[in-house]
Amino acid sequence: MKMLNIHKDTFKHGVHPPEYKEETNHLPIRQFDFAPVLIIPMAQHIGSPSEIVVREGQEVERGQLLAKSTGYVSVPIHAPAAGIIRKIANVPTISGKMSPGIFLEVFPFSGQEVAEGMPLDLETASADEILKGIQDAGIVGLGGAAFPTHVKLKVPDDKNCEVLLINGIECEPYLTTDHRVMLEQTEDVIHGIKYLMKATGAPKAIIGIEANKMDAAEHLERHIPKDLPIEVKVVPVKYPQGAEKMLITSIMGVEVPSGGLPIDVGAVVVNVATAAEIGRLLPHGWGIQERVVTITGPGVKNKGNYLIPMGTPLRYVLDQVGISDNISEVYMGGPMMGMAVSNLDISIVKGTSGILVFNDEDVVSRNEEHPCIKCGACVEACPLSLNPSRMGLMAKFKAYDRMAEEQNLLDCFECGSCSFVCPSYIPLVQYFRLSKSIVRKRKSAKQHA
Amino acid sequence: MLNKTLHISTSPHIVKGNSTQVIMKNVVYALIPAALFSVFTFGLSALLVLGTAVASCLITEYALCKVSGRKVTTSDYSAVITGLLLGMTLPPAFPLWMVACGGFIAIGLGKFVFGGLGYNVFNPALVGRAVLQAAFPVAITTWTDALSADRFTSIPSSVLALPFMEPVYDITSGATPLSAFKFDHHITPSFDLAFGMIGGSLGETSSFLILAGGVYLMVRKMANWKITASILTSVIVLSGALHLFNAELYPSPLFMLFSGGLMLGACFMATDMVGSPLTTKGIIVYGAFIGILVVVIRIWGGLPEGVMYAILLGNALSPQLDQWLKPRVYGTSKKKKS
Ligand code: SF4
Numbered sequence: 001m002k003m004l005n006i007h008k009d010t011f012k013h014g015v016h017p018p019e020y021k022e023e024t025n026h027l028p029i030r031q032f033d034f035a036p037v038l039i040i041p042m043a044q045h046i047g048s049p050s051e052i053v054v055r056e057g058q059e060v061e062r063g064q065l066l067a068k069s070t071g072y073v074s075v076p077i078h079a080p081a082a083g084i085i086r087k088i089a090n091v092p093t094i095s096g097k098m099s100p101g102i103f104l105e106v107f108p109f110s111g112q113e114v115a116e117g118m119p120l121d122l123e124t125a126s127a128d129e130i131l132k133g134i135q136d137a138g139i140v141g142l143g144g145a146a147f148p149t150h151v152k153l154k155v156p157d158d159k160n161c162e163v164l165l166i167n168g169i170e171c172e173p174y175l176t177t178d179h180r181v182m183l184e185q186t187e188d189v190i191h192g193i194k195y196l197m198k199a200t201g202a203p204k205a206i207i208g209i210e211a212n213k214m215d216a217a218e219h220l221e222r223h224i225p226k227d228l229p230i231e232v233k234v235v236p237v238k239y240p241q242g243a244e245k246m247l248i249t250s251i252m253g254v255e256v257p258s259g260g261l262p263i264d265v266g267a268v269v270v271n272v273a274t275a276a277e278i279g280r281l282l283p284h285g286w287g288i289q290e291r292v293v294t295i296t297g298p299g300v301k302n303k304g305n306y307l308i309p310m311g312t313p314l315r316y317v318l319d320q321v322g323i324s325d326n327i328s329e330v331y332m333g334g335p336m337m338g339m340a341v342s343n344l345d346i347s348i349v350k351g352t353s354g355i356l357v358f359n360d361e362d363v364v365s366r367n368e369e370h371p372c373i374k375c376g377a378c379v380e381a382c383p384l385s386l387n388p389s390r391m392g393l394m395a396k397f398k399a400y401d402r403m404a405e406e407q408n409l410l411d412c413f414e415c416g417s418c419s420f421v422c423p424s425y426i427p428l429v430q431y432f433r434l435s436k437s438i439v440r441k442r443k444s445a446k447q448h449a
Numbered sequence: 450m451l452n453k454t455l456h457i458s459t460s461p462h463i464v465k466g467n468s469t470q471v472i473m474k475n476v477v478y479a480l481i482p483a484a485l486f487s488v489f490t491f492g493l494s495a496l497l498v499l500g501t502a503v504a505s506c507l508i509t510e511y512a513l514c515k516v517s518g519r520k521v522t523t524s525d526y527s528a529v530i531t532g533l534l535l536g537m538t539l540p541p542a543f544p545l546w547m548v549a550c551g552g553f554i555a556i557g558l559g560k561f562v563f564g565g566l567g568y569n570v571f572n573p574a575l576v577g578r579a580v581l582q583a584a585f586p587v588a589i590t591t592w593t594d595a596l597s598a599d600r601f602t603s604i605p606s607s608v609l610a611l612p613f614m615e616p617v618y619d620i621t622s623g624a625t626p627l628s629a630f631k632f633d634h635h636i637t638p639s640f641d642l643a644f645g646m647i648g649g650s651l652g653e654t655s656s657f658l659i660l661a662g663g664v665y666l667m668v669r670k671m672a673n674w675k676i677t678a679s680i681l682t683s684v685i686v687l688s689g690a691l692h693l694f695n696a697e698l699y700p701s702p703l704f705m706l707f708s709g710g711l712m713l714g715a716c717f718m719a720t721d722m723v724g725s726p727l728t729t730k731g732i733i734v735y736g737a738f739i740g741i742l743v744v745v746i747r748i749w750g751g752l753p754e755g756v757m758y759a760i761l762l763g764n765a766l767s768p769q770l771d772q773w774l775k776p777r778v779y780g781t782s783k784k785k786k787s
């Protein structure tokens with residue numbers, strides 16, 4: 001067998017948070033039980049929310065369409081289980097906003113067979129048909145962004161996709177879903193890549209994996225048929241390598257222009273779990289019903305990687321895995337970019353890659369903030385070579401427009417590396433999030449004036 | 450079990466570790482061996498000078514916080530560091546009332562007028578020391594001998610001089626190694642310099658212990674070794690070149706390295722994060738600038754010692770260095786002007 005070398009190139013700066021992956025990375029994916037009632041919000045993806053096509057009291061099959069997409073940047077939602085629509089009402093989401101939602105009471109004794117859809121044959125389908133098929137399957141970026149995948153895959157007429165990058169980096173500490181998907185859903189991943197290459201016209205694909213998942217890299221390497229132009233590249237462990245721009249720089253050695261997209265350098269990046277889902281669903285014309293979620297953190301009793309139906313209430317999930325008595329914070333996503341949950345009545349959605357439970361003693365947010373001592377740690381950490389120290393100071397003086405003009409504020413993708421290293425515990429990313437939204441609002445106000 | 454109210458916080462939800470407070474505390478630890486050694490060489494008077502410097506800084510910080518209605522920040526160790534550093538730049542028999550003036554000026558003028566910790570441009574201890582030098586030029590260049598026999602039993606009368614009185618000195622020694630070089634062309638053996646068997650300011654004596662403290666901080670990543678390395682390298686290179694050119698006129702790099710306040714400056718003052726640049730390139734240039742200035746002032750300037758002014762000028766330059774040497778932002782082709 002060919003030995004996999006570690007690719008040496010990498011992006012500038014970055015950080016090395018403790019990984020905490022060993023607690024779950026060896027645990028096989030386990031199927032989660034159906035909750036008695038699934039609560040399915042319509043706003044699960046970036047773009048316009050889906051529009052409900054069922055009514056209260058209606059019985060639905062597993063995989064049946066519940067809501068259709070409402071435009072190009074939108075995807076449909078399918079029934080994660082066979083059951084009856086009990087109620088249609090507003091439900092809470094992680095952002096704190098309410099969204100229209102469906103309460104689906106699961107039939108307890110149903111075999112939960114998935115309704116067959118319109119299969120999409122890899123050989124005969126055209127690129128546009130595949131894109132349509134991906135949209136119809138309700139697929140969005142499963143790495144956490146939840147951006148509709150078909151939009152991302154659409155190569156503009158004046159551009160060419162030279163390489164399809166499959167993102168198996170999973171640089172967030174604690175999370176091991178992509179790791180398990182690569183090990184256990186290998187065939188789906190490879191099949192998905194074939195669909196993706198056809199959809200984008202990419203002549204080759206590269207799967208990027210960090211060196212802490214050698215087993216997955218070797219496993220894939222063994223299973224990829226030799227006649228396919230699919231390559232596995234192992235890169236050194238560094239956060240935030242899973243960010244599209246950083247991955248492109250690590251693997252291709254080029255930088256995506258400020259304000260540009262990966263396609264500007266001839267690349268399209270797709271998360272590996274998303275690729276697996278495409279490979280699994282499209283041949284059957286199925287819609288997405290469940291996803292792999294890592295449930296871990298010091299407050300969880302039965303840590304693991306679980307296949308959880310969309311719409312499963314967080315409260316039910318935590319009840320099933322068991323949590324400690326002194327839990328303090330719950331996050332959806334990883335510890336670097338994940339969002340704290342204020343309400344356990346929200347549900348697992350397409351963008352939920354992990355659930356993290358921290359006890360009182362693990363929580364760092366109440367560390368006292370000190371003044372910036374100009375230590376430069378944030379400058380050394382920022383993968384974009386921004387100056388977080390200076391921007392933090394400018395944010396305090398509300399110089400938002402200057403931050404955007406002089407300091408490239410809008411390039412910041414909120415990776416959190418700067419806050420992570422700051423010895424003064426300054427919530428830099430939080431400042432930048434607010435500053436960015438203010439700058440964006442002012443800009444659009446100007447355009448409308 | 451799930452009825453507990455959850456806390457909400459913003460990401461990231463983990464942090465790297467060392468807090469500002471822990472860093473500051475360790476700077477204090479790193480200074481202690483050299484401070485103790487100065488007490489060993491100069492006796493009670495050194496203890497009094499250091500103690501007064503720290504106390505006056507803490508009291509000033511406390512009072513100014515109270516008066517201006519800010520949160521009292523005496524517990525962040527930064528005033529302790531300023532006090533220790535100030536004390537270490539002073540001669541052993543320096544009158545205590547002058548020390549207290551220095552502490553007041555260091556915190557008040559060096560730090561508070563700029564807006565407190567992190568906003569100051571200059572190293573506060575050096576601001577204090579610079580004002581003392583201007584106000585009391587005689588006292589600050591009057592040295593007593595190291596290792597005098599009665600150093601633990603008696604206190605020089607100058608130390609206890611009353612405020613606004615000219616201090617009376619009992620015994621003074623002629624010169625520090627640097628002034629001996631400057632004015633008499635006498636060169637002290639490097640071994641004595643490194644291990645502190647010499648006259649001079651409290652912190653000028655044991656270069657070795659100071660370097661050890663500095664290395665401790667650098668190893669723990671609490672001080673940027675690049676600053677120290679850049680200063681020391683530029684001193685060695687420049688003075689080495691001069692020494693090769695004319696060994697009669699210009700002292701050896703070893704002498705340059707271990708005399709005066711260079712070690713203290715390079716390990717503890719220039720590395721003060723607040724006054725140094727943020728970017729790596731900026732840091733290298735900043736260090737080289739300080740190193741070159743030290744040599745230039747020592748050899749051609751009117752003063753025997755130039756470390757203090759070199760660092761203050763370096764401090765003044767650092768914001769500019771950060772602007773000039775701003776790294777290229779990812780995905781942009783050229784640097785943006787600002
Ligand atoms: S959050 Fe923004 S400023 Fe901070 S390190 Fe990441 S990209 Fe840089």
Ligand code: SF4
Nearest residue numbers: 372373375376378422
């Ligand atoms: S890491 Fe924090 S303290 Fe250090 S320079 Fe950046 S903002 Fe300032």
